[in-house]
Amino acid sequence: VTWSGRRRGSTRTGRRVGDSGAREAILSASRAQFAEHGYDGATIRSIARDAGVDPALVHHYYGGKEKLFAAAMQLPFIPSEVITAALTHRDPSESLGTHMVRTALSVWESAEVRDAFQTMLRSALTSDHAAATLREFVTESILRPLASAADGGVAERTPFRASLVATQMLGLALSRYVLRFEPVATASAAELAAAVGPTIDRYLTGDIDDAQP
């Protein structure tokens, strides 16, 4: 008996069986759904249907839309988890902003993270549709947990505060790792945390209405 070239894990009808077949089918269906309907428009139900699996299996393997998107985009971490961890586990002698910059810099040390960042940004610069998907994902996965951090300090204009934080962190990542502006590209994490941390603190909880410093 030979397998006559058939891939392991596929049946004759094309329906995937087995663990890795189902996982691959889910990832491939989710890439198509995110590309077509954006982050907000895609649903676990429609991804499961396209993959020919039960929605419960998608939840079982990936735990939810954010994690599924991260897996589909080969993001090696879940942004909201990193932000929530940064908010909870910190040395109280360090300001929240400084701690967040240090956390982000250590996440960005990974070449995988930088590749995923660069790929998503390139797509967003090439297509409005991809930009919308990235915007929706960042809003859900990054701006929302950030806004809750701002909320703990002053309970006003938190979405604006969160998006200000995003402008600074995004520009820092782009300048340091992609465009490599000097000396930001080679500065130490401690130098950058000291310089940029107070910006993040002010955006999250400080005075953002006064034109005079």
Next chain:
Amino acid sequence: VTWSGRRRGSTRTGRRVGDSGAREAILSASRAQFAEHGYDGATIRSIARDAGVDPALVHHYYGGKEKLFAAAMQLPFIPSEVITAALTHRDPSESLGTHMVRTALSVWESAEVRDAFQTMLRSALTSDHAAATLREFVTESILRPLASAADGGVAERTPFRASLVATQMLGLALSRYVLRFEPVATASAAELAAAVGPTIDRYLTGDIDDAQP
């Protein structure tokens, strides 16, 4: 007598004559030289040679390498001129940072500027070589005049200060115009200048060594 299909402004030997022919030849030669040798490596002399014109004509038409690069990249303004103007013509009741944010926001109102920004950024995300060219141009045309602004305040670590300003301004442009994170995308220029201006002021002349705000 017919022109037998020959383009106006070209001689039989291929050497360009006439105003627009020479300008086009210079732009086309400069794009090739910048692409091959980067911003720092390309010279007016080599561009003139490739275009088959005298270097003096390149200076006459374009005034120097920065302006030539801006023309080749279809940048509708010269960054160093905008920065120098922002540094000199400002209402003394407004902080320098606030004024710079307001100036940048008004420059970015132009769709041409945003298109040029997006094109250069896309190239930089696609090729290390293009990223190096953009880095060299930004260093010369933006970071250098910015560092001289910082220098007027505190004469230390000015290159680091200028590159910090670049991280914030780049992230602001990307978040507001390309990724359109809300509410930064729809906030008024006055709101953004009030929120981000003090960041620019601190980066240029404030305390950037203290981890505590």
